Amino acid sequence: MFFTSLKSLPPDSILGLMSAFRQDLNPDKVDLSVGIYRESSGETPVMRAVRRAEAEIINEQVTKAYIPPIGVEGFRAGVAELVFGDETNALQPRTACVQTVGGCGALRVAGGLYKRAVDKGWAYVSAPTWGNHFGLLGGAGLNITEYPYYDSEHHALRIDQMLNYLRRAPPRSLIVLQVGCHNPSGADPSDTEWDAILDVIEARSLLPLFDLAYQGMGTSIDADAAPVRKAAKRLSALMVAVSTSKNFGLYRERTGALLAITETPSQVEMLESQMQDIARGMYSMSPAHGALIVDRILDRPELRADWRDELEAMRLRIIDLRRQLQAALRTLRPDLDSGWLVEQRGMFSLLGIDRADIDRLRSEHHIYMVGDSRINIAGLNDHNLDMVASAIAPLMK
Numbered sequence: 001m002f003f004t005s006l007k008s009l010p011p012d013s014i015l016g017l018m019s020a021f022r023q024d025l026n027p028d029k030v031d032l033s034v035g036i037y038r039e040s041s042g043e044t045p046v047m048r049a050v051r052r053a054e055a056e057i058i059n060e061q062v063t064k065a066y067i068p069p070i071g072v073e074g075f076r077a078g079v080a081e082l083v084f085g086d087e088t089n090a091l092q093p094r095t096a097c098v099q100t101v102g103g104c105g106a107l108r109v110a111g112g113l114y115k116r117a118v119d120k121g122w123a124y125v126s127a128p129t130w131g132n133h134f135g136l137l138g139g140a141g142l143n144i145t146e147y148p149y150y151d152s153e154h155h156a157l158r159i160d161q162m163l164n165y166l167r168r169a170p171p172r173s174l175i176v177l178q179v180g181c182h183n184p185s186g187a188d189p190s191d192t193e194w195d196a197i198l199d200v201i202e203a204r205s206l207l208p209l210f211d212l213a214y215q216g217m218g219t220s221i222d223a224d225a226a227p228v229r230k231a232a233k234r235l236s237a238l239m240v241a242v243s244t245s246k247n248f249g250l251y252r253e254r255t256g257a258l259l260a261i262t263e264t265p266s267q268v269e270m271l272e273s274q275m276q277d278i279a280r281g282m283y284s285m286s287p288a289h290g291a292l293i294v295d296r297i298l299d300r301p302e303l304r305a306d307w308r309d310e311l312e313a314m315r316l317r318i319i320d321l322r323r324q325l326q327a328a329l330r331t332l333r334p335d336l337d338s339g340w341l342v343e344q345r346g347m348f349s350l351l352g353i354d355r356a357d358i359d360r361l362r363s364e365h366h367i368y369m370v371g372d373s374r375i376n377i378a379g380l381n382d383h384n385l386d387m388v389a390s391a392i393a394p395l396m397k
């Protein structure tokens with residue numbers, strides 16, 4: 001008997017909802033749970049540029065031999081350029097980069113790297129944060145604490161409390177900062193608030209790990225990466241976990257990268273060897289397919305332009321859905337301040353609904369959302385928006 005001491009675990013708070021939704025036979029069910037973009041039909045499209053790049057790659061490929069463990073060269077360069085923009089060339093001598101298994105792989109490798117560099121260090125994540133930060137960083141052996149970030153009762157950032165908390169963080173702590181489209185709150189710091197956060201990071205000698213999973217879905221490709229670019233200009237070291245799941249729609253291809261700006265150019269080779277070694281010990285190397293697609297799209301002007309256009313259309317559709325939901329709520333509940341819905345960015349917002357009501361929304365209305373009342377705005381459409389608004393309006397505070 002080898003496994004008798006183990007117990008079944010409850011379903012994952014986000015992914016568990018996928019199977020519950022699938023099993024629900026009600027034709028009017030609404031999935032506002034997992035963070036995947038959906039178009040008005042409810043489908044998650046393969047982006048046009050992805051489809052074209054993919055067809056070419058499949059036609060041309062002559063081997064399935066391993067790619068280099070560090071990743072596809074053009075993908076690594078392309079991702080660095082998307083993140084650092086005009087600063088890319090200046091930062092290049094201090095940029096280490098390894099392709100990873102999605103943004104999750106990047107976070108896990110970053111955690112492992114930090115653990116090797118600062119053995120007893122702490123990782124700080126926002127309260128609330130994306131649930132899997134705990135699994136990924138905890139899995140790397142890090143102690144995790146939460147800094148105040150979002151007040152879901154008042155739908156506002158707790159910026160002063162956040163800064164005060166970080167001011168007390170021991171030097172060399174790892175500070176996880178989601179950049180653009182915060183998951184689960186949709187609330188991002190303003191430019192001046194980012195400056196204040198970076199002031200504390202710099203003054204306290206903290207190491208930021210930027211989690212960049214929604215670049216281009218908030219304000220624009222450049223604006224969403226602006227805090228990282230600012231940080232790269234003023235800090236001696238930082239890490240960025242990049243996901244192309246959402247902005248290239250490559251979810252299942254598990255395509256991401258870990259970037260690090262090193263203190264000196266001489267650290268780049270060392271850091272890349274450490275990153276590859278950590279990945280090798282977990283999954284050896286990343287899958288090639290998604291990275292080859294991103295490489296081709298970023299490298300070919302017409303594919304790149306088409307990708308940007310489609311990404312922008314997705315972004316604008318989410319903003320429009322936010323407006324429509326807020327308009328419906330305003331009509332149903334004129335007493336309620338719902339302005340935050342249109343100020344927040346990206347796919348997620350926290351409705352601030354109680355757990356028991358969330359369960360009832362599921363059993364009575366077949367509306368699925370995460371247990372902290374996070375909804376995926378992109379799951380709304382012309383067929384379900386009014387029904388969702390009517391169901392949630394009486395429950396909102």
Ligand code: LMR
Pocket residue numbers: 014015033034035036130132183
């Ligand atoms: C989400 O937050 O819903 C997505 O990032 C999917 C996931 O892996 O949790």
